Amino acid sequence: xxxxxxxxxxxxxxxxxxxxxxxxxxxxxxxxxxxxxxxxxxxxxxxxxxxxxxxxxxxxxxxxxxxxxxxxxxxxxxxxxxxxxxxxxxxxxxxxxxxxxxxxxxxxxxxxxxxxxxxxxxxxxxxxxxxxxxxxxxxxxxxxxxxxxxxxxxxxxxxxxxxxxxxxxxxxxxxxxxxxxxxxxxxxxxxxxxxxxxxxxxxxxxxxxxxxxxxxxxxxxxxxxxxxxxxxxxxxxxxxxxxxxxxxxxxxxxxxxxxxxxxxxxxxxxxxxxxxxxxxxxxxxxxxxxxxxxxxxxxxxxxxxxxxxxxxxxxxxxxxxxxxxxxxxxxxxxxxxxxxxxxxxxxxxxxxxxxxxxxxxxxxxxxxxxxxxxxxxxxxxxxxxxxxxxxxxxxxxxxxxxxxxxxxxxxxxxxxxxxxxxxxxxxxxxxxxxxxxxxxxxxxxxxxxxxxxxxxxxxxxxxxxxxxxxxxxxxxxxxxxxx
Numbered sequence: 223x224x225x226x227x228x229x230x231x232x233x234x235x236x237x238x239x240x241x242x243x244x245x246x247x248x249x250x251x252x253x254x255x256x257x258x259x260x261x262x263x264x265x266x267x268x269x270x271x272x273x274x275x276x277x278x279x280x281x282x283x284x285x286x287x288x289x290x291x292x293x294x295x296x297x298x299x300x301x302x303x304x305x306x307x308x309x310x311x312x313x314x315x316x317x318x319x320x321x322x323x324x325x326x327x328x329x330x331x332x333x334x335x336x337x338x339x340x341x342x343x344x345x346x347x348x349x350x351x352x353x354x355x356x357x358x359x360x361x362x363x364x365x366x367x368x369x370x371x372x373x374x375x376x377x378x379x380x381x382x383x384x385x386x387x388x389x390x391x392x393x394x395x396x397x398x399x400x401x402x403x404x405x406x407x408x409x410x411x412x413x414x415x416x417x418x419x420x421x422x423x424x425x426x427x428x429x430x431x432x433x434x435x436x437x438x439x440x441x442x443x444x445x446x447x448x449x450x451x452x453x454x455x456x457x458x459x460x461x462x463x464x465x466x467x468x469x470x471x472x473x474x475x476x477x478x479x480x481x482x483x484x485x486x487x488x489x490x491x492x493x494x495x496x497x498x499x500x501x502x503x504x505x506x507x508x509x510x511x512x513x514x515x516x517x518x519x520x521x522x523x524x525x526x527x528x529x530x531x532x533x534x535x536x537x538x539x540x541x542x543x544x545x546x547x548x549x550x551x552x553x554x555x556x557x558x559x560x561x562x563x564x565x566x567x568x569x570x571x572x573x574x575x576x577x578x579x580x581x582x583x584x585x586x587x588x589x590x591x592x593x594x595x596x597x598x599x600x601x602x603x604x605x606x607x608x609x610x611x612x613x614x615x616x617x618x619x620x621x622x623x624x625x626x627x628x629x630x631x632x633x634x635x636x637x638x639x640x641x642x643x644x645x646x647x648x649x650x651x652x653x654x655x656x657x658x659x660x661x662x663x664x665x666x667x668x669x670x671x672x673x674x675x676x677x678x679x680x681x682x683x684x685x686x687x688x689x690x691x692x693x694x695x696x697x698x699x700x701x702x703x704x705x
Contacts, residue, residue, distance in 0.1 A: 317414020389647025396672025
């Protein structure tokens with residue numbers, strides 16, 4: 223095996239036994255990037271030579287490189303959210319997760335492409351270029367954290383960070399055949415994450431296997447007084463969850479997720495995805511889990527609720543980007559109002575403009591009660607559905623996405639079809655729960671299929687326990703794209 227094919231924990235073991243050096247790892251990744259980046263385009267910008275303070279840092283990760291989504295602030299480096307509106311912006315501070323990574327000894331290897339301001343499910347809404355799926359370059363990698371998922375999948379990065387507002391870590395993890403975790407809301411600080419929807423956003427890890435994912439979550443998790451939504455709870459040693467069996471674990475399978483289509487004119491779950499999930503569930507039964515069908519009755523409203531609340535919060539959060547304090551500013555204007563208009567017109571892409579307009583409409587006088595307030599009430603019902611189920615079950619199993627990765631350009635002109643790509647993931651953000659996507663099969667076209675595991679609040683240990691037990695009994699996570 224080449225060095226870029228190893229997991230992080232395998233590389234750490236080799237470093238500990240002095241079988242390899244940090245420089246050899248970086249050299250292998252540099253060479254791999256030169257081979258595949260022109261095809262995949264996972265990165266917006268790249269730090270070829272990590273700083274010596276990271277390469278020889280005091281933490282236990284010994285300078286191992288990590289890729290970071292381009293909506294997480296890194297001091298004195300450009301951060302754009304893949305949007306023209308933030309061109310020229312260099313944050314004067316590190317996000318809390320970046321501080322934690324540096325303290326742990328990681329080197330920040332590069333910043334990955336994304337849908338502009340995390341608005342999308344395909345990584346086609348970047349203002350710069352689309353990222354491609356390493357398993358099939360004609361397909362999307364998923365979104366909005368598509369660059370991070372693609373970088374890990376094709377060996378340009380060992381680890382990566384993304385953000386998940388409605389499935390933006392889990393869906394691209396599924397499409398690219400890697401592990402992607404959305405932690406419980408409040409488990410990881412959002413300080414320094416450029417917000418899409420503040421009540422839904424959460425930073426989380428991408429990795430090639432469960433052990434790497436648990437190692438990275440341990441580093442970035444924890445209470446942060448700079449984030450008012452951060453949970454003041456101790457962080458478990460997630461590695462202790464690995465290796466435990468799942469005999470007697472009660473797993474629920476929501477019946478709605480296998481027949482759900484928010485629009486009768488659109489297809490529901492693909493047969494290949496359904497078959498892969500059924501086989502994965504049978505494997506979990508063989509491992510000793512008790513599996514039973516459950517119901518989450520308000521699931522059918524999740525898409526509608528999400529796109530009211532998320533766009534409303536987005537329109538508010540993006541109001542700050544007006545050309546005054548940072549980023550793009552249109553010159554040669556006659557007055558301040560014209561500067562605002564022209565800057566926002568030139569700086570935002572079409573999907574960002576669509577969501578700003580939708581959110582502003584939902585919050586406007588006469589529509590606030592009819593849309594936004596009602597959506598908040600239904601959000602509570604969705605959260606209650608999960609709370610009721612977790613009284614009797616340890617976790618839930620669902621598909622991550624209704625289909626494998628779709629072709630570039632296939633849904634870009636159909637926003638509703640694009641929004642439905644996240645139909646199985648958005649409920650978890652609305653409820654603030656943790657969920658993980660792990661590989662569980664491939665389509666007949668050779669594209670990865672992901673299984674989503676959902677647990678109760680702050681029970682990431684259960685996710686890792688079940689996911690690792692399944693992973694240990696299969697080989698899907700060992701597959702690598704031939705690119």
